[in-house]
């Protein structure tokens with residue numbers, strides 16, 4: 001199973017909004033707002049839709065924070081691969097409210113509860129909340145983290161493609 005998904009972190013000054021997931025993958029853990037990208041959607045459109053569905057907030061502007069791969073292995077085979085686009089937003093309309101899927105909660109950035117989140121988050125989320133862009137690959141065995149690699153993406157100082 002290969003999935004393309006999103007994660008969105010609303011930022012308000014020195015605080016970040018997490019959700020306590022009530023159902024589905026990662027239920028009982030704090031995470032960003034997000035879910036699967038539907039056919040025909042861009043990752044940005046999916047991130048906005050998930051925010052409206054899960055917490056009743058519409059982001060007005062998204063900052064792309066990077067791409068993560070989560071590989072879950074079971075009995076020597078690949079059970080699922082998740083390609084996840086990460087976004088932050090500090091511009092949105094609406095007040096976060098609870099839904100059937102999520103309980104939203106603001107945390108100071110230095111008090112993010114990493115012990116109640118997916119194991120990978122402690123490695124990459126501080127970088128994204130600090131304004132960095134990342135690419136990471138995390139490999140799990142029955143959703144226990146086994147191996148990972150993480151790269152900081154640099155801004156291109158030269159055009160990658162010269163159209164002249």
Ligand SMILES: COc1nc(N)nc2c1ncn2[C@H]1C[C@H](O)[C@@H](COP(=O)(O)OP(=O)(O)OP(=O)(O)O)O1
Pocket residue numbers: 005006007023024025026031032033034035036070082084118120121
């Ligand atoms: C394994 O590591 C992960 N870490 C983090 N931080 N987040 C993860 C990890 N693996 C998946 N995720 C995120 C990516 C998505 O935001 C959600 C999973 O989405 P979900 O399955 O809940 O998707 P929905 O479309 O909302 O679900 P429904 O099909 O129930 O509508 O977890």
